[in-house]
Amino acid sequence: MKDSLFWSQIYNLDDDDSYPISFIVQNNESYILSKVYSDTMYINILKYDANGNLLWNQTYDHGLNNYVPYYIYSSGDFLYILANYYDVSIESYGIITLKYDTDGNLLWNQTYNNPSEPQGLIFGQGYGNAIYELVIGNSRGYDKVLLLKYDTEGNLLWNQTYDTAEGTESACSFTIYNNELYILYTQNKNGNSDIGLLKYDANGNLLWNQTYDYSTYDGPKSIRQYGGDIYILGEGYLSNYDSILLKYDTEGNLLWNQTYDYKNQDNEPKYLLISNNRLYTIGYETCSPNGIISVTYDTDGNLLWNQTFDYKKIANEVVSATLLNDELYLLCNGIDNNQNILLLKYGNNGNLLWNQTYDYKENYDEAKYMGISNDNIHILGTCYSDVENILSLKYDLDGNLINNNTFNFNNVDTTSKRMVVSKDNVFILGKIWNVTNYGLVLLRYGVDTTAPYITINSPNGTLKTDKFLINVSSYEGLVTSGIKEVIANINNENITLTKTGDYYLAEKTLNDGTYLLNVTSIDNANNSNSTSTTFTIDTYVPSSNNNNRRRTIDASDSIESKSLRRTVSDSTVVYGSNFDKQLANSLKENTYSDDTEIDGDTIILGGPVSNRIANQYNDRFTIPVTNDNPGENRGIIQVISIPSGSSTIVQSYKLIYIAGSDRLGTEAALKYFETLTELPDEPITVEWVDGGFKVIE
Numbered sequence: 001m002k003d004s005l006f007w008s009q010i011y012n013l014d015d016d017d018s019y020p021i022s023f024i025v026q027n028n029e030s031y032i033l034s035k036v037y038s039d040t041m042y043i044n045i046l047k048y049d050a051n052g053n054l055l056w057n058q059t060y061d062h063g064l065n066n067y068v069p070y071y072i073y074s075s076g077d078f079l080y081i082l083a084n085y086y087d088v089s090i091e092s093y094g095i096i097t098l099k100y101d102t103d104g105n106l107l108w109n110q111t112y113n114n115p116s117e118p119q120g121l122i123f124g125q126g127y128g129n130a131i132y133e134l135v136i137g138n139s140r141g142y143d144k145v146l147l148l149k150y151d152t153e154g155n156l157l158w159n160q161t162y163d164t165a166e167g168t169e170s171a172c173s174f175t176i177y178n179n180e181l182y183i184l185y186t187q188n189k190n191g192n193s194d195i196g197l198l199k200y201d202a203n204g205n206l207l208w209n210q211t212y213d214y215s216t217y218d219g220p221k222s223i224r225q226y227g228g229d230i231y232i233l234g235e236g237y238l239s240n241y242d243s244i245l246l247k248y249d250t251e252g253n254l255l256w257n258q259t260y261d262y263k264n265q266d267n268e269p270k271y272l273l274i275s276n277n278r279l280y281t282i283g284y285e286t287c288s289p290n291g292i293i294s295v296t297y298d299t300d301g302n303l304l305w306n307q308t309f310d311y312k313k314i315a316n317e318v319v320s321a322t323l324l325n326d327e328l329y330l331l332c333n334g335i336d337n338n339q340n341i342l343l344l345k346y347g348n349n350g351n352l353l354w355n356q357t358y359d360y361k362e363n364y365d366e367a368k369y370m371g372i373s374n375d376n377i378h379i380l381g382t383c384y385s386d387v388e389n390i391l392s393l394k395y396d397l398d399g400n401l402i403n404n405n406t407f408n409f410n411n412v413d414t415t416s417k418r419m420v421v422s423k424d425n426v427f428i429l430g431k432i433w434n435v436t437n438y439g440l441v442l443l444r445y446g447v448d449t450t451a452p453y454i455t456i457n458s459p460n461g462t463l464k465t466d467k468f469l470i471n472v473s474s475y476e477g478l479v480t481s482g483i484k485e486v487i488a489n490i491n492n493e494n495i496t497l498t499k500t501g502d503y504y505l506a507e508k509t510l511n512d513g514t515y516l517l518n519v520t521s522i523d524n525a526n527n528s529n530s531t532s533t534t535f536t537i538d539t540y541v542p543s544s545n546n547n548n549r550r551r552t553i554d555a556s557d558s559i560e561s562k563s564l565r566r567t568v569s570d571s572t573v574v575y576g577s578n579f580d581k582q583l584a585n586s587l588k589e590n591t592y593s594d595d596t597e598i599d600g601d602t603i604i605l606g607g608p609v610s611n612r613i614a615n616q617y618n619d620r621f622t623i624p625v626t627n628d629n630p631g632e633n634r635g636i637i638q639v640i641s642i643p644s645g646s647s648t649i650v651q652s653y654k655l656i657y658i659a660g661s662d663r664l665g666t667e668a669a670l671k672y673f674e675t676l677t678e679l680p681d682e683p684i685t686v687e688w689v690d691g692g693f694k695v696i697e
Helices: 543-552 562-570 578-587 612-620 663-673
Strands: 003-011 017-026 029-037 041-048 054-060 066-075 078-087 092-101 106-112 120-127 130-136 145-151 156-162 168-177 180-189 192-200 206-212 217-226 229-237 241-248 254-260 267-275 278-285 292-298 303-309 315-324 327-335 339-346 352-358 365-373 376-384 388-396 401-407 414-422 425-433 438-447 453-458 461-463 467-475 483-490 493-496 498-500 503-509 513-523 528-537 572-575 591-593 602-605 634-643 652-660 684-689 692-696
Touching: 003 054, 003 401, 017 066, 017 414, 017 425, 029 066, 029 425, 029 438, 041 078, 054 106, 066 120, 078 106, 078 120, 092 120, 092 130, 106 156, 120 168, 130 168, 145 168, 145 180, 156 206, 168 217, 180 217, 192 229, 192 241, 206 241, 206 254, 217 267, 229 267, 241 278, 241 292, 254 292, 267 315, 278 315, 278 327, 292 327, 303 352, 315 365, 327 365, 339 376, 339 388, 352 401, 365 414, 376 414, 388 425, 388 438, 401 438, 453 513, 453 528, 467 483, 467 513, 467 634, 467 652, 483 503, 493 503, 503 634, 572 578, 578 591, 578 602, 578 663, 602 612, 612 634, 612 652, 634 663, 652 663, 663 684, 663 692
Parallel strands: 017 438, 041 066, 192 217, 241 267, 339 365, 388 414, 461 528, 572 591, 572 602, 602 652
Antiparallel strands: 003 438, 017 029, 029 041, 041 054, 066 078, 078 092, 092 106, 120 130, 130 145, 145 156, 168 180, 180 192, 192 206, 217 229, 229 241, 241 254, 267 278, 278 292, 292 303, 315 327, 327 339, 339 352, 365 376, 376 388, 388 401, 414 425, 425 438, 453 467, 467 503, 483 493, 483 513, 498 503, 513 528, 634 652, 634 684, 684 692
16 A cells, blocks of 8 residues: 655754754654754754654753764663764763663763773664673774673673784674674784674673684675574675675684675675575675675575676666565665666575666666565655655565655755654654755655545535535545545535635535435545535525515616626625725615625625725635736626635635726726626626726637
8 A cells, every 4th residue: 555644844953953863763753863063063862752743852962072973772661872972171082872761861871981092983782781882992093992881770881992912903893692792893914904703701701803814905894693603794805806704603613704706896795684594695896887796695605596687787786685585675776877776676596586666757866775564665765856855665575666755845955864664654764954954854654544534514404595515624634645536426426526725615506305415535545434414405485475575685776687686685795995885885785894704695896905805815716806907997707605614614605706906997897797697607807998898808
């Protein structure tokens, strides 16, 4: 089913620049981490509920220090923020850890800073009742590995440094297995670099360290634990760059190593996925044609299959990869005359099952993230027209595009940053350029399963006219997939209502009788809702009342048509200026100034400059009257129907507008109006000539 935009929220903090870093979603509540630029940099945390209401926002800022947040994660009912900061008092870089509860209360903050060895955060992770943080021991020189362990009360349990005298070390990432840490790093020595692996126990004791030397330059990419063993993806350079895959046991023994060299071209490994005793390495060529390279091994290191995908043999980049049921899904960017979004699916034997290309308006498109939930593939990207737009795509597992949604705020650059997919809900975090500063945007998409609301405003009860207005209100509430159509049914005849303002309308003529009116509203997600009412048309007037009815008509005898005279008599005539009052009194005995409220059929005499009611409704008419329109000595007669303002509406009101660009134009329109036999369906323009009038075709 198609996704609909449930809501969107824009956030600006004191006109400072806000940049989204990351966010998490729990029970459809969103926690956003952002950095803010003012005179200094500081941390901002926001919480939105499932309906998009901002519950709280908290900033962390201490004096002149600069704070750069990196990670947010949750554990139980608590939030943990990890960030770098610069302490101006000691002129040194350090690490700060913050703990909040889900109500936005700061429970504690801890800093780690060694002025002699500036630090820079690489990666952090919560594990049980501990927080582990991997740090560059010298953020400017990359010369050692630093590992910190805190408990959840903010106590630093230990810190360990790994540093060799003959070289430098640069931390990459870590994984945790059985409460023991495996740290991936780069060992630099004598102009060469190797892939390094450290193991620490829960008390911070170094159990062993291993390095792997494949070539002059070897570098780690990622580390995974699977089945009690440790797998490392890296790269090495002989005559060109190759991908490296290593398997260690938990004692530090290298069980096997595999390298992959595609056509003696430079290969850039990027992702390592593991599932069902298979290892998937995904990367791309770093020189033309930049093919997407997928290689699969079993856990014994045997090559199962390898595939390369070239999109028009120009340039490709893989940005996200995921597995489902031993099938591999790759999200890529591909370039031809512009950049397009590519989606690939490989079967468990390496056969390409399908590939799909998405191009938004033949311009530059950028894929950023992919998630699979409930057998649907959700893609986040940015697409470009005149400005940047957030792009959300949804495919089924067979590669069929279910929907594409774009979002832009006020026609300014609106850029995607992160996406969280939770069952049928898609939460998107982005940034906007708000003319003077950057702000945050949060979107929630989902499948609309709620039927639209619907109310019949008219007809109701007994009508004394055979011609009436069907007036219906229908809206979506929180979910905005939109109303597709509203259909009325009377006497087995379907009538599609036209949206006018906030209402859905249609005129209908019926003979006397009692009728059942059924109205159905259908939204763009094909949810529908119906309601019905009965009403009666009774236009019969007893003959004994005819004389009385004639005597109550107070319209001018200058009106030639009895039907039109009755219409004028039953309507309220409203004037503005004294001149218009004279014209009004020539039309009907009882007239009213423009401070009257409309509560029935009304004749508005005079234009918007002198008549308040004319000014109120002028723009609703087909031809709004101004000093220049319809022009000198010209006036217009036009009629519209409006819904009653009452909450218990039984019918609509007619507004008969007789007005000109000047006095003679108004008088000409009135004189011609008196000659009509019925109200016009279309505007009539009349011009004053030689004491009379003529109709302008």
